[in-house]
Amino acid sequence: MATQMGSEEEFKSTIAEYLESLPTQFCRRVFSNPAACLAIFRLLSTVGKQLVMSMLYLDSAIKLQDVYQWAKVDHQPLVRSKVHQLRKLQILTEEKGTVSLNPIFREQLRNALTGGGDFSSFGIPYTGAVSNRGVSKKWLASYANDRWEAILHFMVGHSADAEPPSESVRGILRMSKLMENSEEGMKITNSGFQFLLQDSSSQVWTVLLQYLRLAEMQDMDVVEVLNFMFQLVSLQLGRPYSTEALTRNQRKMLAELCSFGLLYQDSVGAPQFYPTHLITSLSSGSASHSGPSSTDSATVVGAGGGTGRSAIPTGSKATGELAKPSDQGFIILETNCRMYAYTNSALQIAILNLFVHLVNRFPNFITGALTRDSVRRALSRGITADQIITFLTTHAHPQMQGRTPVLPITVTDQIRLWEQERNRLRPTPAYFYKDFGQKQEYERMFKYAQDIGVILWASNEKRQLVVTRQGHAKIAELVKSQRAAAAAAAAAK
Amino acid sequence: MSEPLESDPSLLVVILDVNGWAWTQSPLTIDNALQQMIIFINAYLALKPENKLVVLASNKRECKCLYPADRNQAPIERDIRIYEQFRVVDATVLSGVQAMLSDAAATMIEGEEDEEGQTLMSRALSKALCHIHRVEAESSAAVKVWSRILVISAADDSPREYIALMNTIFAAQRMGVLIDICKVSGKSDSVFLQQAAEITGGNYLKVDTTRGGGESMLQTLMFTCLADHYTREVLVSPTSETIDFRATCFCHKRIVDIGFVCSVCLSIFCELTPVCSTCQTKFSFRVARADSAAPHQAVNGSLKQSPKPAAATAAMSTLTLS
Numbered sequence: 001m002a003t004q005m006g007s008e009e010e011f012k013s014t015i016a017e018y019l020e021s022l023p024t025q026f027c028r029r030v031f032s033n034p035a036a037c038l039a040i041f042r043l044l045s046t047v048g049k050q051l052v053m054s055m056l057y058l059d060s061a062i063k064l065q066d067v068y069q070w071a072k073v074d075h076q077p078l079v080r081s082k083v084h085q086l087r088k089l090q091i092l093t094e095e096k097g098t099v100s101l102n103p104i105f106r107e108q109l110r111n112a113l114t115g116g117g118d119f120s121s122f123g124i125p126y127t128g129a130v131s132n133r134g135v136s137k138k139w140l141a142s143y144a145n146d147r148w149e150a151i152l153h154f155m156v157g158h159s160a161d162a163e164p165p166s167e168s169v170r171g172i173l174r175m176s177k178l179m180e181n182s183e184e185g186m187k188i189t190n191s192g193f194q195f196l197l198q199d200s201s202s203q204v205w206t207v208l209l210q211y212l213r214l215a216e217m218q219d220m221d222v223v224e225v226l227n228f229m230f231q232l233v234s235l236q237l238g239r240p241y242s243t244e245a246l247t248r249n250q251r252k253m254l255a256e257l258c259s260f261g262l263l264y265q266d267s268v269g270a271p272q273f274y275p276t277h278l279i280t281s282l283s284s285g286s287a288s289h290s291g292p293s294s295t296d297s298a299t300v301v302g303a304g305g306g307t308g309r310s311a312i313p314t315g316s317k318a319t320g321e322l323a324k325p326s327d328q329g330f331i332i333l334e335t336n337c338r339m340y341a342y343t344n345s346a347l348q349i350a351i352l353n354l355f356v357h358l359v360n361r362f363p364n365f366i367t368g369a370l371t372r373d374s375v376r377r378a379l380s381r382g383i384t385a386d387q388i389i390t391f392l393t394t395h396a397h398p399q400m401q402g403r404t405p406v407l408p409i410t411v412t413d414q415i416r417l418w419e420q421e422r423n424r425l426r427p428t429p430a431y432f433y434k435d436f437g438q439k440q441e442y443e444r445m446f447k448y449a450q451d452i453g454v455i456l457w458a459s460n461e462k463r464q465l466v467v468t469r470q471g472h473a474k475i476a477e478l479v480k481s482q483r484a485a486a487a488a489a490a491a492a493k
Numbered sequence: 494m495s496e497p498l499e500s501d502p503s504l505l506v507v508i509l510d511v512n513g514w515a516w517t518q519s520p521l522t523i524d525n526a527l528q529q530m531i532i533f534i535n536a537y538l539a540l541k542p543e544n545k546l547v548v549l550a551s552n553k554r555e556c557k558c559l560y561p562a563d564r565n566q567a568p569i570e571r572d573i574r575i576y577e578q579f580r581v582v583d584a585t586v587l588s589g590v591q592a593m594l595s596d597a598a599a600t601m602i603e604g605e606e607d608e609e610g611q612t613l614m615s616r617a618l619s620k621a622l623c624h625i626h627r628v629e630a631e632s633s634a635a636v637k638v639w640s641r642i643l644v645i646s647a648a649d650d651s652p653r654e655y656i657a658l659m660n661t662i663f664a665a666q667r668m669g670v671l672i673d674i675c676k677v678s679g680k681s682d683s684v685f686l687q688q689a690a691e692i693t694g695g696n697y698l699k700v701d702t703t704r705g706g707g708e709s710m711l712q713t714l715m716f717t718c719l720a721d722h723y724t725r726e727v728l729v730s731p732t733s734e735t736i737d738f739r740a741t742c743f744c745h746k747r748i749v750d751i752g753f754v755c756s757v758c759l760s761i762f763c764e765l766t767p768v769c770s771t772c773q774t775k776f777s778f779r780v781a782r783a784d785s786a787a788p789h790q791a792v793n794g795s796l797k798q799s800p801k802p803a804a805a806t807a808a809m810s811t812l813t814l815s
Contacts, residue, residue: 008719035576036525038576039540042539042541046499046540046541046721046723046724047498047724047727047728049540050719050720050724050728053536053540053719054715054716056536056715057712057715058712069729070728070729071727071728071729072726072727072728072729074730075726075727078727079727079728112539112576113535113536113539113579114532114535115576115580115583122576145652153670166608234576363725418567
């Protein structure tokens, strides 16, 4: 499935994959922006980040072998794969067995840390007179939630009374295959259902990535779009920023992201815009969209009046667009699979209806149960057990949040078992080897395949071997070199 | 204690030694060191958005929390070239350090020269542990925060702090807090801080400012002290050389190789005393003399010759520390 993605981590890796696919000269241009370097750096894995930081202030290249030596013996494969990943992202450059950071990336990441370089990369604050004094963090939060929720409502088809979102929003929903055209207007797809179950930051990343693809198709400059995107991610919530220095494409993007509720502008073409929590939380990682109580910095903690409270993330990542800040946790799940939810939102009920057998509906409360049928229905739509469990955990009632684990183990295990029940067969592309001439030949190949860990199935009696697709290429090489050696030996005789 | 996960956030408490006198003895100026420390802090904040930071500054008289600072201070001049989060931290820390340095210069008292080069590390460490405890208590059960302390030390050890310092170190060990030490100047290695790093599983680094020029401290910090608990499981830490585990005596605060230990409360003394100054136990001198006169029979002798319970007539035994 093209747009299947689970957690935010997986999703981030797809943004990374997108960057990997960029040609070298594009990468250089993306790297020439400190904000972009910082944002890309934050997408790396923990070990990857440490490797970059270790090399950031090294002036000379170091031997690749030495980098591997930084790892403890049993973690060397992990470090190797991280180095490989960094090279694919073109952050690391290799030359004659030595590696060093991409010089542009190194310089701009240093600039990001020390505050130098391109002065506009972290956004130019708007200093002119602000016409609309009513733009507070609280107001922005409700604006963003309303916009985002309206789109989600539209997706589940409960927007009869509201006006449908703009054409560009619908275009992106169609393009990302979250929705598709049908006789009676647009209809949500299976991947759309999965999208609904994700937390908001994954959803926003999905939209941004789709936007990149769209930009590519419209022959916009991808680097321009990417740089603007990374700049937006590093903006500060609740401050006005100037549109002055933006290019035409960036202004266009600005208008479209406004329709998603990621940004806010007083009017089309206004000289300033405000980022909302939907986009700033991508970099700050804070779930705070509670408005005035959130402080300037998400990393503040400890002493100082009022800073400690907002800095500590409660529960999990932002759940903002589904639940209003006041009623984040609303689901109670019992060990007997019964579910009670304090909600009157059509959107939340529609989402719960994906995997819960709903029984009663009261003005502000619904009851239901997780049954085998209801969960299997969700699974058949491509929703995974983990997605269901994550959704229930993040939206669990405060009374349940205190427990560890949050959900009853019996229920989570049962959901996983129901999932496994459906996955008895797993197709894997493979190569089948048979009719080996000699026993030694089979054994040699078996041992080699075992060493590189590509065996799916083998039978010593029948001398048959099934290996993965990746394994086939390596084995073919081995066979080729052996044949060549054998031929050479025969010729020598 | 559970294993650290890749996604777990960290809490870093940076303790900066702002003893002006000690920095004048150092090949690295305090301004230079501060700049490097700020870059390091920015790098730390860049690692994970959830990462939390506390900056403490300590000199020989006081220990102040520079960041997070009080909310009601003047807004900081906006500099658009740097990421907002970094700017707030940097400006707060820099102004805090400057205020402390000028305060210390203003209240300089005559006649304290002998302790000029010392910084009250135990006070700063215990304050750091309090911060850590508070953050851990306030964070939700689902998210484990892994804490560590980084001490940037310029001053020499203060022997009269030994007991307090060791107590905080053991407290840190119990809490699972790593203590990294970055020793910038000073004539010799800090014996106490070396032990702090060793006991808690942190790194002790002596920055060689003569060799690598100005940026060697930053490179050292980036390489070893930036790694969180998870990364430290994966990557190799620099191996520490032989560590001086010597203790200071409780009576004169001298560092001793061989001393006398109270058998009741384990206090260490550099010379024979009739009464333990810590727990007021009276030592039986008969045994002690036998001890020194005939070392071979000391253990046997003390057991046989003291019919009363050990707590009542405690024997003072010699202890070799190394």
